[in-house]
Every structure is written in structure tokens, then in C-alpha cells.
Amino acid sequence: MENIKYSKPLVYDIEAMQNLVSPEVEKGLILYRTPSEMATTIRSYIVAKDQGQIIGFVALHIHSVTLAEVRSLIVKEEYRKVGIGQNLVKRALDEASALGLKEVLTLTYHKSLFEKIGFHEIPKESIPEQKIWADCIRCKHFPICDEVSLIIKL
Ligand SMILES: CC(C)(COP(=O)(O)OP(=O)(O)OC[C@H]1O[C@@H](n2cnc3c(N)ncnc32)[C@H](O)[C@@H]1OP(=O)(O)O)[C@@H](O)C(=O)NCCC(=O)NCCS
Structure with missing residues (x-):
């Protein structure tokens, strides 16, 4: 897929991003984020475009x-x-590295994808509390969750 371009989104892209994610939000695989919430954090995203x-x-x-x-x-x-x-x-890891961050965590149902990149599984208790209270508590699977947490050192 050489024709796929990776870039930072504009706020105008939020509607398309929400449309893309909505089936997974309904399945409970991805957490719903409002357009304002996405606009506030727009600089954190990387998009792939065809x-x-x-x-x-x-x-x-x-x-x-x-x-x-x-x-x-x-x-x-x-x-x-x-x-x-x-x-x-x-690309997200490259950004983290360029910013001087030391570790990147993820919570996922797709363990193997992250392991292929070099992440390794860690106990869920290692997740920062602010993550639990900001995000996990809004998830329909909380507190019984099958996601695994993985981390990579940069
Ligand atoms: C999870 C998700 C983002 C993965 O996206 P993707 O583009 O399919 O990811 P990749 O192609 O990099 O990897 C997927 C698999 O294809 C394999 N793969 C990658 N390139 C390949 C290629 N050229 N040929 C064959 N297999 C390939 C990967 O090794 C990986 O295998 P695995 O499932 O055994 O780990 C996608 O399935 C998705 O959007 N799911 C719904 C939302 C979701 O669950 N998000 C996860 C939140 S953490």
C-alpha cells in the first residue's frame, strides 16, 4: 500500500474520523470522543489517507x-x-521519541500487532491511575475488561 499517505489531521478531518470510528465505538472496541474532545487533542493524532x-x-x-x-x-x-x-x-512511536518520551503504553485486544513492533505485556496494575479514571471508567466494559496492557521502551 505505497499510495497511503500519513499526516497530521486538521480540525476539518474530525467528522470523517468520527464516521470511520463509529462502528467500532458501537461494538465497544473504541471509546467515543466528542468532536470538541478530539479538537482539543487534535495534535495527538496521525491519520492515514488514501x-x-x-x-x-x-x-x-x-x-x-x-x-x-x-x-x-x-x-x-x-x-x-x-x-x-x-x-x-x-509513526506514533517516532513522535514520542522525538518529544523525548521514554516509554509508550497501550491497552488493546490486538496484542500480537503490538508485540510485532516490540511492545511487551505488563500487568494491568501498572497502568497509570489517571488513565483508569479518565478513560476506562467511560468504557462499557469497565471494570471487567479483556484488554491487555503492553509497553515499549524508546
Ligand atoms: C486493530 C487494527 C487497527 C489493526 O489494523 P491493521 O491495519 O489491520 O493492522 P496491520 O495490518 O498492521 O496488522 C494486522 C495483522 O495483519 C498482519 N499483516 C500486516 N501486513 C501484512 C501483510 N502484508 N501480509 C499479511 N499480513 C500482514 C499483521 O502481522 C497483523 O497480524 P496479527 O493480527 O496476527 O497481529 C484494525 O483491525 C482495526 O481497526 N480494528 C478495529 C478497531 C480496534 O480494535 N482497534 C484496536 C484498538 S487498540
Whole structure:
């Protein structure tokens, strides 16, 4: 998929990003974020586009001076399994590294994808409390959640 372009989104892209994510939000795989919430954090996102259309994205959320989190990873169904998800995560890691962060965490149902990039599983108790209270508590699977937490050192 050499024609896929990766870039930072504009606020005008939020509507397309929300449309892309809505089936996964309904399944409870991705947390719903309002347009305002997405606008506030627009700089954290990286989008993948095919001929100008958004077909995937990821967010890099900073928790502390050392720790960031990869979250909201999504790739449009017909574009899956060709490496776009991994490319998005790798670009988020490059950004984290450029910012001087030391570790990147993720909570996911897709453990193998992250392990292929170099993440390793850690106990859920290692997740920062602010993550639990800001995000997990809004999830329909909270507190019984099958996601695993993984981390990578940069
Ligand atoms: C999770 C998700 C983002 C993955 O996106 P993706 O673009 O399919 O990811 P990749 O193509 O990089 O990797 C997916 C699989 O395809 C494999 N793959 C990648 N390139 C490949 C290629 N050229 N040929 C064959 N297989 C390939 C990967 O090794 C990976 O295998 P795995 O499932 O055994 O780990 C996508 O499935 C999705 O949007 N799911 C719904 C939302 C969701 O669950 N998000 C996760 C939140 S953490």
C-alpha cells in the first residue's frame, strides 16, 4: 500500500474520523470522543489517507514527562491486514521519541500487532491511575475488561 499517505489531521478531518470510528465505538472496541474532545487533542493524532480519504488513525496521548500512550487505533475494514495499523503505531512511536518520551503504553485486544513492533505485556496494575479514571471508567466494559496492557521502551 505505497499510495497511503500519513499526516497530521486538521480540525476539518474530525467528522470523517468520527464516521470511520463509529462502528467500532458501537461494538465497544473504541471509546467515543466528542468532536470538541478530539479538537482539543487534535495534535495527538496521525491519520492515514488514501487519495485524500481518511482510512485510519491513531493518537499519542502524553501521561507524564516519561510516559505516553498509543490509543484510538483504527483502520477501515477493507484496508486491514496490510500493515497500515503497524505503520500508524510506528509513526506514533517516532513522535514520542522525538518529544523525548521514554516509554509508550497501550491497552488493546490486538496484542500480537503490538508485540510485532516490540511492545511487551505488563500487568494491568501498572497502568497509570489517571488513565483508569479518565478513560476506562467511560468504557462499557469497565471494570471487567479483556484488554491487555503492553509497553515499549524508546
Ligand atoms: C486493530 C487494527 C487497527 C489493526 O489494523 P491493521 O491495519 O489491520 O493492522 P496491520 O495490518 O498492521 O496488522 C494486522 C495483522 O495483519 C498482519 N499483516 C500486516 N501486513 C501484512 C501483510 N502484508 N501480509 C499479511 N499480513 C500482514 C499483521 O502481522 C497483523 O497480524 P496479527 O493480527 O496476527 O497481529 C484494525 O483491525 C482495526 O481497526 N480494528 C478495529 C478497531 C480496534 O480494535 N482497534 C484496536 C484498538 S487498540
